[in-house]
Amino acid sequence: MPPSLSGEQRFDIRIARDGTWYHEGGPIKRIELSKLFATVLRRDEAGDYWLVTPVERGRIVVDDVPFVAVEMTASGRGEDQVLSFRTNLDDWVEAGPDHPIRVAHDPESGEPTPYIDIRMGLEARIARSVYYDMVNHCATTNGPEGEEAEVGVWSNGRFFVLGRLSGA
Template identity: 50%
Template sequence: MSELDPYSLLAGLADLKDKSLPPLHLWHPDQIKDIDMEIREDGSWYHEGDRIARQRLAHLFSTVLRRESDGEYYLVTPVEKCRIRVQDAPFIAVTMDIQGSGKDTNMTFTTNMADTVIAGPDHPLRFEVDEQGSPIPYVMVRNGLEARANRSVYYQLMQLLVPAESPEGELWGIWSGGEFFSFRLPVES
């Protein structure tokens, strides 16, 4: 990995004064570097093995983060993009607000980086199964970036599960934003 001061990444963002996200979809820099930066499973950011203690700095980096079609994560500016490591998902869903019920439910997730999304067609909810057979919920936030549900959000979600029939058998899932997000419960042996 090349040595790079992560603060130099922010040079191209000096003119962004408002709270809106930078136009990453317009930035396609030719210069690509690897930097020793990692987002750990708990959502904490590290540079060269040291935790980034300033939450505002981690938040600023998160605004220029995207996942590309190669599955890699990059911090992107107009002049360069820097590949970083992400252990699981780059964000953690730390709160969930539920409005409505049944098929009219809307679940609003807030991440550890203050992003807020309503699960639905534009922000799908998906489930993976961990080594113990437990479902792990993820919600799409932006730019190919997902948030993994923290423990309290996980338990809120599990209380909302409803069964649904399918040609393959019974599924379980959750309604939000007019969509049914399903997963199969593990078969006990």
């Protein structure tokens, strides 16, 4: 954060789990405006989200993560595969060392929720339909002796674990 900015202000902006941006309780209908806000979106070390401009900054509410990956393309096969994801705000990223995929599991249901890093610690939740498409590109690797096999995807030379196979 620029040191010249003092004080803490809260903007009445919220990003819903589905990626919809809201201002004062109503959805922002112009995607261009949401895209503009996204260019100044930052996340601090504590996990709080801020809109930061050269003259002001304000905290906003993000229900889950600020973006949703709504489309995926795949090229290549095996370790040479490249998975590219498009967000709800039309940003494209290739999964790999600079844009890792992670999977969180709901502590109660165990249901997986996959995410991809978009930029500077800002993530996109991978939409369920995109996740199912991604699973079609999975590979299985043998875990170390005595451990479960891992199921995941290759992209840009990196293997991202999506889950483990019990008894494999």
